[in-house]
Amino acid sequence: MGDPSTPAASAPPPAEKQPELSNAPPPLLDGIVRVKVPPDKIAPFLAGKTGLFKNCSKETVSKVAALMQGLECAEGSELCSAGKVNDGLYVLFSGRAQILLPGVGGELIPIEQVEPGEHFGEVGALLEKPSPFFILTTEPSRVLWIPAVVAQGLVANVPAVGDALSRRMAERLSALALVQTAPAPEVMTDIEAQLLQVVDAVAAQQKEDARNAAQAEERLAGGAVFHELRDFDLSPSVLSMVPVKLVRQFRLLPVKLTGKVLTVAMVNPRDQAALAELSRTLVSVEIIAVAIGLEDFNSALVRLKLDDSRSSARATSGPRINPDSFNFETITEREDARTDRAAMGDEAIKLFNRIIASGIEREASDIHIEPTAQGFRVRLRTNGVLADWNETIPASTSLKGLTARIKVLAGLDITERRLPQDGRIGLSTGRREIDLRVSTLPANRGEKIVMRILEAAGSTRQLDQIFLETNVLTAVRKALNRPYGGIVVAGPTGSGKTSSMY
Secondary structure: OOOOOOOOOOOOOOOOOOOOOOOOOOOOOOOEEEEOOOHHHHHHHHHHHOOOOOOOOHHHHHHHHHHOEEEEEOOOOEEEOEOOOOOEEEEEEEOOEEEEEEOOOOOEEEEEEEOOOOEEOHHHHHHOOOEOOEEEEOOOEEEEEEEHHHHHHHHHHOHHHHHHHHHHHHHHHHHHHOOOOOOOHHHHHHHHHHHHHHHHHHHHHHHHHHHHHHHHHHHHOOOOOEOOHHHOOOOHHHHOOOOHHHHHHHOEEEEEEEOOEEEEEEOOOOOHHHHHHHHHHOOOOEEEEEEOOHHHHHHHHHHHOHHHHHHHHHHHHOOOOOHHHOEEOHHHHHHHHHOOHHHOOHHHHHHHHHHHHHHHHOOOOEEEEEEEOOEEEEEEEEOOEEEEOOOOOOOOOOHHHHHHHHHHHHOOOOOOOOOOEEEEEEEEEOOEEEEEEEEEEEEOOEEEEEEEEEEHHHOOOOHHHHOOOHHHHHHHHHHHOOOOOOOOOOOOOOOOHHHHHO
16 A cells, blocks of 8 residues: 555554554555444454454553554455555454465465454565565455554564464465465565565564563562573582571572672562671672572472571581570569579570570571470471471470479469460570560470560561562552552461561
8 A cells, every 4th residue: 555645643552662653544445445443342353353462461452442444345455465565554354355476477376365353464564565465355344454653563562462473474474385386486485585574573573572571570670680590500519608597588599609709599689688698698709699589499498408408517516696695684584593493403594595596596486395205395486387406405404494494584483384374585685685475385294385586676677578579569569558458467377477567
């Protein structure tokens, strides 16, 4: 078709970019009449019947429907002419059409039947080159026309459209290869080359879209490139460079060491506190952060058995917090001074301090002390999972002595062993203030004790430290900004409900 005959009008494209688009309708040929098709009728057709738009969002389909022109075509109308540039992309709304290839002797060779929902005119719309085909209607038909600049904008900004165009052009190339035109092989070669240009143009645009998407992810991750852990050859020597406490606390893994440059994969590479702590811990290397998914990180912890491999080292070296550095609240110290230390023994006092130090160092939420047939056992709940305390318990230490020590510090009655009791223990170590909530429960072999560890400094956190998934964080912020409704915070013990509520 020729040049547009009416002035251009500006309209937004169905994508993120906003170039100026020409929405001028094509000049009408014999047997073609312009008709108005309401966008609310076009949009369901595009979403349900066309391969070009069925995978697009409703917003994109609605914008495209508003930009389309309706053409009523009589039987035998020429929609695209071989050797002429058509200035738009066509979608058959109703009726039928046929793609015809001009032969050497002037005959027209049928290539393909066009059914409702299919598109044509890609060569002129995308490459602005003469069409290699004639396209004629074989019965009264209605056609939807999209300006070339809109079609180019769709390919540039909507990956689903570019993918559909590539697949359809590949199918037409296959159909063209089946047509036998021995007298003029050079004609076929030119047409195939022209169609391949369209496919290459779409593929190049898709690669550009992929690069743009990768850059967008990079910006979203705070400048860090997104990777999967399988991209790296995880070495035990590199993994051991970062303490397991930092691995679990900040959800990161050291994955590659090149010279003095350490690549660290992080669930939240924007966490400046984590990066600062890594810099203080690893002063001899330069740190480069890359982004990984939360599920990828969790599966790596299980697969690499990081806890098991490092727990033995932690057991031999002892807790990093000095158990002798604890300062208990004054009131409990006075209670302790009035209590007969022989009732509990010095071993019980030292053991209690070691248990608390180990729980704090491992960031446990609870400490469970339970009587058993052989004595008692200690378990720590970390990230909702109970694990046995793997340090040696002196044989001379009894559960009664340990229970007495805990009750004294918590202000409980040490002579009451048949009723449950609740209390609290306040302690400090260095600049850290720790609060222990103590609960006792009578059992058949003694008393069960559970201590909840609470640290004031860790109660209040930023939202992005609690909700690490971007979509969850976005949903939470949206819900918080609403004037009504509520947010349900649920999960197992130690999963972060209290931190989320703060």
